[in-house]
Structures are given as C-alpha cells and as structure tokens.
Amino acid sequence: MSKTIRKLISTTAVVVAVAMAGSAAAADVKLKASHQFPGGKGDARDEMVQIIAREAAAANVGLEIQVYPGASLFKPTEQWNAMVRGQLDISAFPLDYASGRHPQFSATLMPGLVKNHDHALRLNNSPFMEDIKKIINDAGVVVLADAWLAGGFASTKNCILGPDTMKGQVTRAAGPAFEQMLAGAGASVSSMPSSEIYTGLQT
Template sequence: MNKKALSLVVAAGLAFSASLASAETVLRASHQFPGGKGDVRDEMVQLIAEEVKKADVGLTVQVYPGQSLFKAKEQWAAMTQGRLDMTALPLDYASGRHPEFSATLMPGLVRNHERAQRLNDSEFMGMIKKVINDAGVRVLADAWLAGGFASDVRCITSPDTVEGQTMRAAGPAFDEMLAEAGASIASMPSSEIYTAMQTGVLDGANTSSGSFVSYRIYEQVTCLTAPGENALWFMYEPILISERSWDRLTPEQQEALTDAGQKAEEFFAGEAAQLDQKMADVFRENGVEVISMSADDYQAWLKIAKESSYKSFAEKVPNGQALIDAALAVE
C-alpha cells in the first residue's frame, strides 16, 4: 500500500472514530457535595455513571461534584430550564419556587430510616413527585438522610438549649421552629456551614449525617446531637434528571438510566443508617461530645413545630395540610 492510500485509510478511520464519539450522548450531573471523599450522595451519582457506562448504550454521565458546575441553590432552576441534565439535590433548597417541598424537611415527620423507606411509596411522596414532574423534572433515585444538631456553645437537647444561638437549619420549616424556640437564623447551603462557624457567623447548625462528616464540621463544634432513635431532622435528597434531557434519550438509554437509578437507591438504603454511626464515631474521634435527644426532648420540639412550622405550612402552602396528613398517615 502506497503512502497516499495509507493516509486515506487512516483518515477514514479517524473520521469513523469521530462519528462514533459524536454519537455518544453525554449528560452532565452536578452536585454540591465533595467528590472522592466518601459522601454517599456523590457515590450514588458516580454509581449511576458507572452502571450506565457498563450498559454500553451510547450514554455517558459526567459528574461535577463540589459546586464545580453550578452553585448548590442554582441547580433546580438549571434543571427546569434544561441547562443541567442531572443533580443530587436536597429538595427543600427549591422550596422558594415550590413551597410544597418544605414538607420534605418538616421537623419530626420521618423520625427513623424504616419510616423513610415506607414514605417512598406513599401517597405523600406521590404528591411531592407530582410537583417535581410538573416542573419538568423526574426522580431517578430516592434518598432520605437523617441529621442532627451541632454547636460550639452548648449541647442541643430540649428547645431551650438553642435560645440565643445563631443556627443554620436548611429550610423554612426548621427555621420557623428554631426561631420559635429563641434561636437566630442564618440561611445557607450545607457547603457554607464550616466557614460560617469558623468566622463566628454561626453558633450551631442542623444538617445531614453525611454533610456533617464530608464537610468536616467536627473541626468547629464541641457537641453533636446525633439522630439516635428520635431523629427530628430528616431530609429528602433525591437524584433528579431534567425531563428535557430524559426526552433526548433513546428507550435503551432510558432503561439503562432507570436501572442505574434503582441500583443507586438500593445502595443508599444499605448505607443510610450506617451514615449516622459513622458520624458519631468520627466526631468522637475528633474530641466532640456526642449525645442524642430523649423522647421527652423530641416531643417538646414536636410541640413547638406543630405550633409554628406545621401551622404555617398548612395555612400558606397550597395543599399544605393534605401533605402533612398524607405523611402522618404512613405507619
């Protein structure tokens, strides 16, 4: 074969490779959590990317952790506008646009991991997912994370222990409850808690067990109130995909992504309770006192929540009371 013929063969091969590469559909997945450091939400998204790659259906999921593509509270709008394909999102971050989402971070509504699993298939979650779907987004994997309180002032147990403290709570329902108990409120995503505590903007915070560890909050506090048997704080943090992105996929790609989402959900279900124990262990190892709420503490908080955030949610949010009733109906 002469040099000219060889050049033509090589060029044809390169063109064919380029056409294959261009045929590959790429989805961008953004989230706020640290990548490669054992955060379960990043691991769920990475698992989906790996499973989709193994399915070999011409689909790639590129993961952008740590707010490297969108800031934490910009992701929902980006999803609904089709500027972002996938995200792992604490859903209550979007409650400013959809106030119904505050029901997914309502004090005392979940209480334990077993009940969280039952909620996934309930009328309550059907109502929440209708709001998600109507906004042009769909759920690929459910995830409820338990959380607790941490402070560098005093241990948080009964409601009076937050009085005078500046707290971060993640969403409007917890904000109202804490304010009713005498705390000052500073709102921010969990990715900003560390710096806010370091600079004295915060005295304490609520967040998930996963975020308490991955954001190294143990370096800034003296006491942790772990979820234990009376977890006041539970937050819905699903893996989501934009409907615009979903509609661009072939049926085979949609099936691969659905299967991958199911595997990610099953992975999370096996990890959920362990996150709480890991948090307690890591905080103790770093010299932080670790306690949990008593049943009486829990009931005292719930009483305040029902008089403040529950009441406000029922009055101000369309279908608010129906959402609360549907959640409480789950045994």
C-alpha cells in the same frame, strides 16, 4: 435517542435528577451531573451520583455522565431552576432548596419526619410523597431515586436538647420552614448551603 427523558430528580432530603432535552440519533449522549458535596472523598451523596455515572458507563449504551461535585458547575440553590430550564441533566441536592418555587418541598426536610429506614420506605410510597412527586413531575422533572439521610443538631456552645437550648444560638437550616421553626425557638438564623457549614462553625 429522541427527546424522551425530560428531567429526573430524586425527592426528599437529597435529590437526584436526570434531564435529557434535545435529541441525539445514534450518537453518544453526554449528560452533566451537578452537586454541592465533596467529590472523591467518600461522601454518600457524591457516591450516589458517581454510581449512576459508573453504571451508565458499564452498560456501554453510548451514555456518559460527567459529574461536577463541590458546586463547581451550579450553585446549590440554582440546580432546580437549571434542571427545569434544560441547562442541567442530573443533580443531587436537598429538595427544600427549591421551596422558593414550590413551598411544599419544605415539608420533606422537617426534623422528625423520618424515624428510621423502615419508616422512610413506607413514606416513599405514601400519599404525602405522591403529592410531592406530582409537583416535581408537573415541573418536567422525573424522580430517579429517593434518599433520606440522617441529620442532627450540632453546636459549638452547648448540647441541643430542645427548644429551650436553641435560644440565643446562631443556627443554620436548609429551608424556610425549618428556619421558621428555629427562629420560633429563639435562635438567630444564618442561611448557607450545607457545603459551607464546616467553615461557618469555625468562624
């Protein structure tokens, strides 16, 4: 396999990417896959990557994918740069984590953007996503799969029903645009990857 596939990622709420820089003529190819989510515990985001690894192994084409879950290879916010630089082959992460380099990515994680599964399918083929994927491709990354995962607001104090119920709460969101919206509603923002939310709610 010569230097064909540069990098692959999936857009939207969770990104899956593959990068194969360099060459391997008639030899087995081993790719590194990284994500921040728990491994082997049924997490849908981990399972997305594990399916790719299993299918690659089952195809018996000399391709092995080693999955590194739980941010054991790269920190969550470092994965985009690692792919662009050819240090990482496959990743699953919220695309908004790369909004520091591409602010447009923040639009993929705003609340209310996707209403249901049918809407998500239409959005995947929309001019909006065409623009997002062009940015991804121009960075040397290719989309493997689109994934929109359901989300919601949770609080240890009171039910979140609207902007008024956000006032005074310490909140977390995945990206700067989302954080700006929460701050505008009167909340204090604590930045952390989603893998640390459970611990954050307990402390």
